[in-house]
Amino acid sequence: MPPSSSSPPLPSSPAFVVICILHSLIAATSGALMMFHMEGIYTFTHGPEAADKLMGSTPHDQLLIRTSDSFSGLLLFAIGFLLFMVSFVRDRDFHSFFAKGCTLLHVFMALWRVYFERRVEVLAWDWIRQTVGDILLALSWVFFLVYSWREKYD
The missing domain is CATH 1.10.287 (Helix Hairpins)
Incomplete structure (x- = not known):
């Protein structure tokens, strides 16, 4: 059998796997916290006064902000999951x-x-x-x- 002109693919880099998994954990954890505990995160990161402003003043604003935060968290969680899958390429x-x-x-x-x-x-x-x-x-x-x-x- 004649030798192949293309070399076999190199094995996966362990550094890539580690970085992908670390970034995956950060994204998935942040996303889950955004979906379910955003008010607590606002209070912890910005302080109680800023958290009140960020959560909205009317019930309609609060609903819109919570919905937006939930979808943003879901997107970030999905990115974390995709990073986890990419780590095995x-x-x-x-x-x-x-x-x-x-x-x-x-x-x-x-x-x-x-x-x-x-x-x-x-x-x-x-x-x-x-x-x-x-x-x-x-x-x-x-x-x-x-x-x-x-x-x-x-």
């Missing part, structure tokens, strides 16, 4: 592509917070902490890209 080219996309997503989220969320009076000081979190999550993917580049060319 064994294609290194996909790992690199996915890590670049996640880095870009986190950078855009940080930019969104800097340019828009800081203008919301109730969230005036909270955007800094969340922006730092977005940058740290992006850096975890950058570290993976550097690690995988080192593995590839060593």
